[in-house]
Amino acid sequence: xxxxxxxxxxxxxxxxxxxxxxxxxxxxxxxxxxxxxxxxxxxxxxxxxxxxxxxxxxxxxxxxxxxxxxxxxxxxxxxxxxxxxxxxxxxxxxxxxxxxxxxxxxxxxxxxxxxxxxxxxxxxxxxxxxxxxxxxxxxxxxxxxxxxxxxxxxxxxxxxxx
Amino acid sequence: xxxxxxxxxxxxxxxxxxxxxxxxxxxxxxxxxxxxxxxxxxxxxxxxxxxxxxxxxxxxxxxxxxxxxxxxxxxxxxxxxxxxxxxxxxxxxxxxxxxxxxxxxxxxxxxxxxxxxxxxxxxxxxxxxxxxxxxxxxxxxxxxxxxxxxxxxxxxxxxxxxxxxxxxxxxxxxxxxxxxxxxxxxxxxxxxxxxxxxxxxxxxxxxxxxxxxxxxxxxxxxxxxxxxxxxxxxxxxxxxxxxxxxxxxxxxxxxxxxxxxxxxxxxxxxxxxxxxxxxxxxxxxxxxxxxxxxxxxxxxxxxxxxxxxxxxxxxxxxxxxxxxxxxxxxxxxxxxxxxxxxxxxxxxxxxxxxxxxxxxxxxxxxxxxxxxxxxxxxxxxxxxxxxxxxxxxxxxxxxxxxxxxxxxxxxxxxxxxxxxxxxxxxxxxxxxxxxxxxxxxxxxxxxxxxxxxxxxxxxxxxxxxxxxxxxxxxxxxxxxxxxxxxxxxxxxxxxxxxxxxxxxxxxxxxxxxxxxxxxxxxxxxxxxxxxxxxxxxxxxxxxxxxxxxxxxxxxxxxxxxxxxxxxxxxxxxxxxxxxxxxxxxxxxxxxxxxxxxxxxxxxxxxxxxxxxxxxxxxxxxxxxxxxxxxxxxxxxxxxxxxxxxxxxxxxxxxxxxxxxxxxxxxxxxxxxxxxxxxxxxxxxxxxxxxxxxxxxxxxxxxxxxxxxxxxxxxxxxxxxxxxxxxxxxxxxxxxxxxxxxxxxxxxxxxxxxxxxxx
Numbered sequence: 001x002x003x004x005x006x007x008x009x010x011x012x013x014x015x016x017x018x019x020x021x022x023x024x025x026x027x028x029x030x031x032x033x034x035x036x037x038x039x040x041x042x043x044x045x046x047x048x049x050x051x052x053x054x055x056x057x058x059x060x061x062x063x064x065x066x067x068x069x070x071x072x073x074x075x076x077x078x079x080x081x082x083x084x085x086x087x088x089x090x091x092x093x094x095x096x097x098x099x100x101x102x103x104x105x106x107x108x109x110x111x112x113x114x115x116x117x118x119x120x121x122x123x124x125x126x127x128x129x130x131x132x133x134x135x136x137x138x139x140x141x142x143x144x145x146x147x148x149x150x151x152x153x154x155x156x157x158x159x160x161x162x
Numbered sequence: 163x164x165x166x167x168x169x170x171x172x173x174x175x176x177x178x179x180x181x182x183x184x185x186x187x188x189x190x191x192x193x194x195x196x197x198x199x200x201x202x203x204x205x206x207x208x209x210x211x212x213x214x215x216x217x218x219x220x221x222x223x224x225x226x227x228x229x230x231x232x233x234x235x236x237x238x239x240x241x242x243x244x245x246x247x248x249x250x251x252x253x254x255x256x257x258x259x260x261x262x263x264x265x266x267x268x269x270x271x272x273x274x275x276x277x278x279x280x281x282x283x284x285x286x287x288x289x290x291x292x293x294x295x296x297x298x299x300x301x302x303x304x305x306x307x308x309x310x311x312x313x314x315x316x317x318x319x320x321x322x323x324x325x326x327x328x329x330x331x332x333x334x335x336x337x338x339x340x341x342x343x344x345x346x347x348x349x350x351x352x353x354x355x356x357x358x359x360x361x362x363x364x365x366x367x368x369x370x371x372x373x374x375x376x377x378x379x380x381x382x383x384x385x386x387x388x389x390x391x392x393x394x395x396x397x398x399x400x401x402x403x404x405x406x407x408x409x410x411x412x413x414x415x416x417x418x419x420x421x422x423x424x425x426x427x428x429x430x431x432x433x434x435x436x437x438x439x440x441x442x443x444x445x446x447x448x449x450x451x452x453x454x455x456x457x458x459x460x461x462x463x464x465x466x467x468x469x470x471x472x473x474x475x476x477x478x479x480x481x482x483x484x485x486x487x488x489x490x491x492x493x494x495x496x497x498x499x500x501x502x503x504x505x506x507x508x509x510x511x512x513x514x515x516x517x518x519x520x521x522x523x524x525x526x527x528x529x530x531x532x533x534x535x536x537x538x539x540x541x542x543x544x545x546x547x548x549x550x551x552x553x554x555x556x557x558x559x560x561x562x563x564x565x566x567x568x569x570x571x572x573x574x575x576x577x578x579x580x581x582x583x584x585x586x587x588x589x590x591x592x593x594x595x596x597x598x599x600x601x602x603x604x605x606x607x608x609x610x611x612x613x614x615x616x617x618x619x620x621x622x623x624x625x626x627x628x629x630x631x632x633x634x635x636x637x638x639x640x641x642x643x644x645x646x647x648x649x650x651x652x653x654x655x656x657x658x659x660x661x662x663x664x665x666x667x668x669x670x671x672x673x674x675x676x677x678x679x680x681x682x683x684x685x686x687x688x689x690x691x692x693x694x695x696x697x698x699x700x701x702x703x704x705x706x707x708x709x710x711x712x713x714x715x716x717x718x719x720x721x722x723x724x725x726x727x728x729x730x731x732x733x734x735x736x737x738x739x740x741x742x743x744x745x746x747x748x749x750x751x752x753x754x755x756x757x758x759x760x761x762x763x764x765x766x767x768x769x770x771x772x773x774x775x776x777x778x779x780x781x782x783x784x785x786x787x788x789x790x791x792x793x794x795x796x797x798x799x800x801x802x803x804x805x806x807x808x809x810x811x812x813x814x815x816x817x818x819x820x821x822x823x824x825x826x827x828x829x830x831x832x833x834x835x836x837x838x839x840x841x842x843x844x845x846x847x848x849x850x851x852x853x854x855x856x857x858x859x860x861x862x863x864x865x866x867x868x869x870x871x872x873x874x875x876x877x878x879x880x881x882x883x884x885x886x887x888x889x890x891x892x893x894x895x896x897x898x899x900x901x902x903x904x905x906x907x908x909x910x911x912x913x914x915x916x917x918x919x920x
Contacts (some may be wrong), residue, residue: 031824042191042866043184048430052844055346083184083873096182096874102172103810106818107639108181109346109396115182138851140845143346144639146817147852 010073016041027073031065032056034072035082043083045110047141054140057113058082064120064139083112086119094160095119098153106144114140118143118154128158167720168648168658169872172810175644176663177394177637189350189366189393190427197352198227198266199273199674200416200426203281204436205256208290208505208837209305212254212263216282220266223280225273229747230416231264237382241411243372243404247306248471248508250380250411256285257305257470258505260436262408265416277431289540290505290837294444294465297502300658305503311468312476316497316766318555324459324494328450331459336447336901338490338519338886339826340467341440341512342833344849347396348425349405349437353377353413361414362385367396367406368638369676374668376407377414387898388414391667398638399822400511403678404473405804428683431842438510439832441466441478441501443519447527450494455537455545457492460555464499464520469508474515475501480610482516484770487555488524489566489602490546495555497766505837511678513822517603517883522904525599525887530900538581539573539891543600556761558768563865565802572800572861577780589866591788594795596894599884604771605876606681609761616755617685619672621650621693623749625742627735629656632664633689634674635682640878641811642682649687649871650805653694654701656734666719671751678891680775680876685754685805687871699790704741743885757869776802777880779820781856781888785896787915793892794824794854801880802860807872813860816881821855823885828905829854 008027015021016039023038035041035058047055049068050095056067059081086093095118098104105111116139121128128136133151141148180186205212217229220775220891231237232251242248249328252261263283268274291297325331351365367373370390378385390410393394395402413426428436443466450459464482468475483499514521521869532539547567553559577596585594620632631650637643640780664670674685698718705723706713709730717726724731761768782796799816806812829848833841841847866873890901899914 036191042187044390045188045346046190047585048844050843050845053346087183092179092182097506099182100178103172103814105175105178105181106641106814107346107395108177108186109188111181112184134852134855138853141346141849141851143344143399143822143849144818145814146819146821146858147855148817148858149814151852 010162012072012076014056014075014077015079025072027071030068031070031075032067035067041082041084042046042144045109045112047109052141054117055110057116057140059116061118064117083116085113086141093119094157095122095153098157102149102153102156104145104149104153110140110142114142114150121154122157127162130155166652166653166872170806170809173644173648173808174867175641176647177643178349186394188347188396189364191354192352192364192393194352194423194425197407197423197425198267198269198420199271199274200267200424201278201415201528202262202432202436203264203266203278205261205263205285206283207256207257207285207287210256210257210285211286213284213286215263216284219280219282220277223273223277225268225270226277227269228267228420229264230267230419230798232420235380236418237380241376241380241405241408242471243473245472246478248473250408258507260507261470262412262436265412265426267416267420271425271427290806291839292504292506292834294467294502297504305470305505308687309503309505311472311501312479313498313500314766316483316495316555317766318557321461321492321494321496322458325450327452327458330534332450332534333448334527334530335902336445336523336526338443338522339904340442340509341830342434342847343399343401343512343830344847345397345399345401348428348430348433349402349409351406351410351413352423352425353417354423354464354729355421359383361417362389363410363414364391364393365406365410366393368398368402368403368636368678369406369597370636370666370668371673372404373410374409377818380411381414381418389667389669391721392636392665394636395636395638399513400515400678401437402638402675403511417871418542434842435839436507438473438508439513441468441475441509441516441519444749445523447523449527449531451531451535452749455535455542457490459494460487460492462486462497466501467506467509468501468503469506470503471508473495473508473510475509481604483766484556485517485602485604486520486524489548489600489776490523491548491552497555506834514879514883515679517601517879518823518886519600521599521883522887522890525884526890526902527818529891529894538607539598540570540579540852541754543570547600554770557767558769561764561802562868564774565800565863566600566602567866568863569776569800569802573598573778573780573798574861576800576861577782577860579780586889592784592786593896594782594784595892595896596897597776597781597783597888599887599891601880601883602774602776603680603876603880603883605773605775606679606756606771607675608760608771609769612756612759614675616753617669617689619689619693619752620671621697623738623741625739627660627738628662629654629660630662630664632670633666633686634671635686636666637678638677640815641799643810645683645807646686646809649690653690655704655720656695657701657721660734672753679877680880684870684876687874688754689752691752692754692869693750696750696752700746701737704734704744704746705737708737708740708813738886773875775875775877777884779884779888781892783889783892783896785893785911790911790915792906792911794856794889797856797858799858800863801877802863802865803877804867804870804875805864806862807874809862812862812877815877816860817858819881820858821850822884823882824889825850826885826904827889831905837865871896
């Protein structure tokens, strides 16, 4: 986080998890801090803070971005989906359910980012091989699982919808 | 084999739903009312004497509230987990870059960090030492009373006579580097002052009772006035064994002084600079072997870089010393293990706890011996592997379940092991090979930590038939909550849906020791069985009354109590309500302590651990001879776990352990410049990604342990122990050159390829 004595403010308008949001925010606020501190959406995690680990992955107009690497003001007029926006009325997405069924979760700190990356992968590709999943997932670091059961989960959803 | 309802059945994790929706609140996600925020102020020189701390600039900063240091400690300024060598706030001597002098308190986390950067510390620098060799050669200005933190010996048979019996005597030296845990969630806690001078701590941690003790001593208050609760913890791997004691005790001193909740969460860079790592080892092996391939003598020197404080060095050194020759029978042995202080961050607990290092030594050695004898490496291992009624190097007779040989055979067969070892691919550029490594792992704390090796659970039946379980160890990602639920459902013969496992808190159960040493399943499982044994007569009496039969005629299975003669039965819900209405006790505490161990510490002889887990891994690597790049293509892992509680959880542990081992073997490099970490985050400290890790084929072998719950042993650490050795053995076989140190970077592989000697 930067420290600025003469803070500039900006009237940000965007859509977060389907809901329109208007906030006056400091221009130097990272998207990650906006989501966590201003909106209380703490499912988005900070791990490295330098765009290497993918724990703060969110979907910005449907594309994965690291929320630690962009300023909130850059998302003006756009649409953001966080992990909290995936399941509606207690219904998990097929990928969230697959993460449970395939034992893909251990400590869980990387999981929101993993799932959002997986969701985009599934949206972008009709079919996915394990090798493609591994390559595509390489922007998301997990220290517990060894990735195998995460790959299993994404592969199973890709296969089941064929 | 007896069929169980839950033991041995893959069970979905009970904590998964909250983690896939983002609902699980980790420490940084918790709202805290009225909190203030702390940031550490620490030494910027590796060794020296603090002359002054200048707060002038920090105090001018908006949001500055206070500076907390040694003078603010009401109790003792001491936080060492085993040796009393580590101050909570260093003053006046600082021994590593990161040695914490104080905490800045501010009204936001950002302000605290910014203020901390403005603190000017004036130090008189001393000459630092960073390597084991320099530490040994120091003649004055030692870090502590001397630079030797600890030493351990293992002596068996007659070492001189052993070498006389040998046809070949083979010597080699090895070294292994530090490893950063890089748990994804950094160290952190919230300390909340409570009325009457009491304090509550919520933290990301492995050992709540260690924190309770540290906070009690530092504040000078009874342990009973310190309540420690574990927050859902985003990975630990040993890194949250003793370090949270410092983190929490510092925040506690601040909370006590200021009278408000204090949140202290390390930034990633501070976390890596300030906290413990895996010990770097240097190892000298001299092994005597007969022509037929029987090991007859082993003389081993293990030296560890302890860093600035001892932390857990003495038990890492102990474990490494007794496991230094692996699961092999060697009649004549002389092992010496020593830890030396240096001006680096303290090295401490990391998954495996000295075992991955020692296993790199003994398993590289076995391959070097096999090559000398022109013998297949698996065959050499099978000739020497420990079997039932044979003795370890400490003279401990293995009376039950020595499944080591079976893990070797299973991994060998699964991998399609070929003695020739290598295959050249379509061009000369790539070559692939298999490498094997075997290990054993003493479960729980062993003779060196026996007094702490007891654990508890508290079971409560509620009137509606639901059940709570409190346990004294923790979930840190490994799947403890789910295993505890499975074991409780099995022990009480009830539906697992009835079970709620509570967050770990020091006010729920007696001191259960640390969540380390792969001891959770064994300790908590036995405590659950003990609690169930106490509840069962009560349930039986009540059920007999309800079923109108003799107590001996009641049986429990499938979530109900039945009259074995008539088949009449009542459900557990009805039984629980009856217990409540008729004044039967509905809760109990279960306790288990590991059996007594006879061990002579001076000779390193006797029962080092009460039981051992065994594992063999085979790695398939592809070496690019043009670039030196090593790619792990596949892993086969065979583990004797005694009895699998949650097979899916075991696979997860093994797959994760293999990947963490791949990182240590190939890419993870902590680089220091005058004691400062210059690889303090992921752009420079390279963890394996999904593209770097390998598919793991896990075989679970079950040779039941009589002292384990349902026969179970630990699995968490065995998962990583043989990994690096198997990879190094595979790379050595692939390119026909021997490798003696990690990591196997492209540079080191190319350098070996261009060297003349084999």
